[in-house]
Amino acid sequence: MPKKLTYFNINGLGEPIRYILHYTKQEFEDNRIELGNWPDLKLKEKLPFGQLPVYEEDGRVLCQSLAIAKYVARGTDLIPSDPWKYAQVESAVYSVLDYWKNVTPVVQEKDQAKQKELVEKLHTETIEYYFSRFNNLLKENGGYFSGKLSWGEFILLGIIEAGNLFLGTNVEKKYPAIDALVKEIRSLPGVKEYIVARGPYDFEEIKARMNKQ
Missing domain, CATH: 3.40.30.10 (Glutaredoxin)
Structure with missing residues (x-):
């Protein structure tokens, strides 16, 4: 089947x-x-x-x-064979989903005034908090979560693209390591x-x- x-x-x-x-x-x-x-x-x-x-x-x-x-x-090779690296990837992915939990209420909010407030908070607080840390994590590990491309970086890209679509932004542009990763995955065969x-x-x-x- x-x-x-x-x-x-x-x-x-x-x-x-x-x-x-x-x-x-x-x-x-x-x-x-x-x-x-x-x-x-x-x-x-x-x-x-x-x-x-x-x-x-x-x-x-x-x-x-x-x-x-x-x-x-x-x-x-998207699944790390080393247990520590495997855990590193999972840890990063759970943090990516923590960020996403802040985006979904914005998308679902029907009151335009309240939605505007939530969007402002995302841009001034939430995005910088999470993406500065994602960017540092990538820089510290050769551009990836655990030293090489894994399934986790695909999750990050998907969340970035969904957030960009909903919010009308290109959030990765401010963060060089994230921007480089996004371009790399989009160019993969x-x-x-x-x-x-x-x-x-x-x-x-x-x-x-x-x-x-």
Whole structure:
């Protein structure tokens, strides 16, 4: 049975998994759900915890983006063999998700005045706090979380791109080590071709489709 990844037609938590699958040359079905059609109650009932992304292989279903990313990266050099380096990558990834927890309330906020306040706090406090530390971590480890490219850097890129899409920024430009990593991953074989074929995401168009529902 072919591999299948189901996620929204946007970057977010599913895009790092797509990047890893393309980089490691794994064939899979890229099943995309339009945000305007969510929640799909029939689909939610079939999901382990009612959330996306989900990954299917040989009749089995796996949920949670980090578990999926690590699974599809198994057997490649994206998984550190050294236990300490493995833990370093996981530690960095959990910190990346800590940052993301500050972004999602901004995206979900319906009150424009309150959303503006949250965006201001992100730009003046949260982004600098986390990204200065991510940048230092990369500089201290040869441009990566643990000395070489791993699945964790794909997670960072996905979160950066999702935040940029939602906030209308290019947050990595202020942080040289992060900016260099973003450019490197986007230029990797498989990833580069996928990005060209996919084209850019348009958040305004996505919001317009959602508002029609």
